[in-house]
Amino acid sequence: MSDDEVYFSCEDEDETTAVTADSATDGKRKLQHDSDEETAESKRTKSESNIIATPSPNTCLANRILKDRFQLNGFRLEQEGAITRLLDGGSALVVFPTGGGKSLCYQVPAVAFRYQDEQLGRQTRGKSGVTLVISPLIALMRDQVDALHRRGVKAAALNSSMSRDQFLAAQDDLRNGRLDLIYCAPERLNSEGFISSLKDIPGGIRLLAVDEAHCISEWGHSFRPDYLKIARFAKEAAVERVVCLTATATPKVADDIRDAFAIPEEGLFRTTMYRPNLRLLAEANTKATDYVAKLAIHLKKYPGPTIVYVTIQKGAETLAAQLQNLGFNARPYHAGMATPIRAKTQDEFLVSQNMIVVATIAFGMGIDKPDIRSIVHFDMPDSIESYSQQIGRAGRDGKPSVCMFYLATKDFYLRNIFTYGDRPSIRSLRLLMQDICSPARAQLKAGDTFTLSLYTQGQETDIKAVVLGILYAQMELHFGLFRAAGMLYSRYKYMVKKPDIVHSDCSHAASVIIAGSAKASRWTHVALDELADSSGIPRANLVRKIDEWNECDAIELKKEGVQNIFRLERPLPSTPQEIDDIVHQLDVSMHATEKQNLARTKTMLSLITDQRCFSRAIADYFGETSTLAQECGHCTWCETHKQVVLPNEPPQPPDPAKVKKVLDKISIRDDARFLAKVAFGIKSPRMTALKVSQSGVFESMNVCDFLELLEVFTEACERDGGGSIEYVLHRG
Numbered sequence: 001m002s003d004d005e006v007y008f009s010c011e012d013e014d015e016t017t018a019v020t021a022d023s024a025t026d027g028k029r030k031l032q033h034d035s036d037e038e039t040a041e042s043k044r045t046k047s048e049s050n051i052i053a054t055p056s057p058n059t060c061l062a063n064r065i066l067k068d069r070f071q072l073n074g075f076r077l078e079q080e081g082a083i084t085r086l087l088d089g090g091s092a093l094v095v096f097p098t099g100g101g102k103s104l105c106y107q108v109p110a111v112a113f114r115y116q117d118e119q120l121g122r123q124t125r126g127k128s129g130v131t132l133v134i135s136p137l138i139a140l141m142r143d144q145v146d147a148l149h150r151r152g153v154k155a156a157a158l159n160s161s162m163s164r165d166q167f168l169a170a171q172d173d174l175r176n177g178r179l180d181l182i183y184c185a186p187e188r189l190n191s192e193g194f195i196s197s198l199k200d201i202p203g204g205i206r207l208l209a210v211d212e213a214h215c216i217s218e219w220g221h222s223f224r225p226d227y228l229k230i231a232r233f234a235k236e237a238a239v240e241r242v243v244c245l246t247a248t249a250t251p252k253v254a255d256d257i258r259d260a261f262a263i264p265e266e267g268l269f270r271t272t273m274y275r276p277n278l279r280l281l282a283e284a285n286t287k288a289t290d291y292v293a294k295l296a297i298h299l300k301k302y303p304g305p306t307i308v309y310v311t312i313q314k315g316a317e318t319l320a321a322q323l324q325n326l327g328f329n330a331r332p333y334h335a336g337m338a339t340p341i342r343a344k345t346q347d348e349f350l351v352s353q354n355m356i357v358v359a360t361i362a363f364g365m366g367i368d369k370p371d372i373r374s375i376v377h378f379d380m381p382d383s384i385e386s387y388s389q390q391i392g393r394a395g396r397d398g399k400p401s402v403c404m405f406y407l408a409t410k411d412f413y414l415r416n417i418f419t420y421g422d423r424p425s426i427r428s429l430r431l432l433m434q435d436i437c438s439p440a441r442a443q444l445k446a447g448d449t450f451t452l453s454l455y456t457q458g459q460e461t462d463i464k465a466v467v468l469g470i471l472y473a474q475m476e477l478h479f480g481l482f483r484a485a486g487m488l489y490s491r492y493k494y495m496v497k498k499p500d501i502v503h504s505d506c507s508h509a510a511s512v513i514i515a516g517s518a519k520a521s522r523w524t525h526v527a528l529d530e531l532a533d534s535s536g537i538p539r540a541n542l543v544r545k546i547d548e549w550n551e552c553d554a555i556e557l558k559k560e561g562v563q564n565i566f567r568l569e570r571p572l573p574s575t576p577q578e579i580d581d582i583v584h585q586l587d588v589s590m591h592a593t594e595k596q597n598l599a600r601t602k603t604m605l606s607l608i609t610d611q612r613c614f615s616r617a618i619a620d621y622f623g624e625t626s627t628l629a630q631e632c633g634h635c636t637w638c639e640t641h642k643q644v645v646l647p648n649e650p651p652q653p654p655d656p657a658k659v660k661k662v663l664d665k666i667s668i669r670d671d672a673r674f675l676a677k678v679a680f681g682i683k684s685p686r687m688t689a690l691k692v693s694q695s696g697v698f699e700s701m702n703v704c705d706f707l708e709l710l711e712v713f714t715e716a717c718e719r720d721g722g723g724s725i726e727y728v729l730h731r732g
């Protein structure tokens, strides 16, 4: 089908055009900021469509595109409302469960803008702008782009898995207005180059679609700091309208998303998570239980395609092997496995009638298999959000399916490893701030840039990469210290493939590079910073020259040593007091995150152990005002009216002999949290450097409560004069 084969078959085409002109002008060229006029307008549209059966012109256009371009017969529940709102110029928050059809909510408008513009004579061809989709999942981007191409929609993704040629072609298409949709990961918004290239798109960004939008909220279960920058970007790039999409948003998270993107209340489109065909079962087991034997009985009783969720990669491998030994067609799946093996497992699962995938959370996103008959939680998920998303993968064909949750006290150990492992010690935060605010950087002014390797800094300060990312986002967004401006590579090396091009290049940059490079046996190494300093040619010009050779295939290029670039918004803090203030505030915020994660585990536990219907509890958690009865009739509570009780297996108090052994083996006294992590079994960069795992004391006190360990080791550090300060989290 060609571009132009989407026709308007509304009964009255003239009216279509006339009303479209009205509504589209309202939302033109700006983010909708909850103006009274627009609120009234969209309310009127909603209530009118209830009274009169005639759909609005934009609804007509959306339906036509759905049918002609996507070959689908009609919209599901709230899709039409959300898409119409976007085409009317408003922004929206779409909360549909997994598989609910969120993607169409931006794909249909992305195709529609051109037709809207042509109808209105508003834009000339190729200047209808683009829909920018921010998605964290590269595999999902690829699948969606392929599916859109099959439907004749012009879409591309910009991501690290693409070849250079694909990347350049996509950028060229984008610059020249040949794309309806462009996908990228949130991290790309850290690149000043990418952001400035978006400014030149003919017609601008008509719609910004933010997938997995719950990641923007610090209350969400998977907060990602780069998401906070998307809202700032939306304002600065004069994005016309925004659609945020998520499968899980509590009322608090939904409010956060709406606040960040100025989406008024009527822009929220939520459908229920409730699935009448899912039986939600749970049982609690004691330490003495043979969990694998129990699982085997369950899997025999409920055959069919099954996903068994576990928390850690090793757990997936071990359990899959145990099930194979028992004769099941079981396979592991986790992010640590090679991509071709993962792809094979996924492909086989999609067509299998009896396969069991033992997986970490890495499995499931984008899997749209209708006949998954069973989901098992062998370990406790991190939140109700994750639980509901995972059970939502069962029974999409509407047939009865079973979800089993095995609860045990061992689950808390793993959850605590994540929760406590993510909190850096005061020592780490202090080292971080001292490194950032080094005397050399104290000379820099607002607008100047500095570079550093986050990898090296993480190692030196003993902070995990993901946590470092959160801390940097806070320094950027809460303290306004600097902005991430992109990345550069500290080491370049090349092999000449077309000597005629390289050696006949008589530009100044080329001769400086050729003269200043050092040839080893295979590769020629270029020390760019030194060359830039000695030649006076800006580094960027040297990089451009090397990239130019690479783009015309004259060289094979390798870039190494990633450095992050930051542009200062104001001079960095220089006095110890200023630095200490920031350290303290960062610690307070990390403490709050720790508390939130503990509360999330507790809420997950209550869902299973309270005396109430599981389905009702999930609906209440997400603030659904659905018509679901007080009891669903098909969960463990409704079926038995017996409470699932967690066995009373409390942690053991720290054994002084074991504490002494840790202190004997590890001489560190400036970081009590580090010692508690060693004893509990939480890895950290400093531990790897000191080879602590070979000391015989790593994980030696994993039966204890982490906070009790922290108290004991804090006392030991104070006694031994290490001066470790830790704010111990109070219970309750």
Ligand SMILES: Nc1ncnc2c1ncn2[C@@H]1O[C@H](COP(=O)(O)OP(=O)(O)OP(=O)(O)O)[C@@H](O)[C@H]1O
Pocket (backbone or CB within 6 Å): 072, 073, 074, 075, 076, 079, 096, 097, 098, 099, 100, 101, 102, 103, 104, 247, 365, 366, 367, 368
């Ligand atoms: N109106 C519709 N009619 C028929 N099929 C639809 C409709 N809307 C979506 N679908 C189909 O439903 C499936 C799931 O859609 P989609 O991938 O957009 O869901 P999603 O909400 O993004 O799910 P996830 O949260 O898992 O990413 C797709 O195969 C899609 O083609």
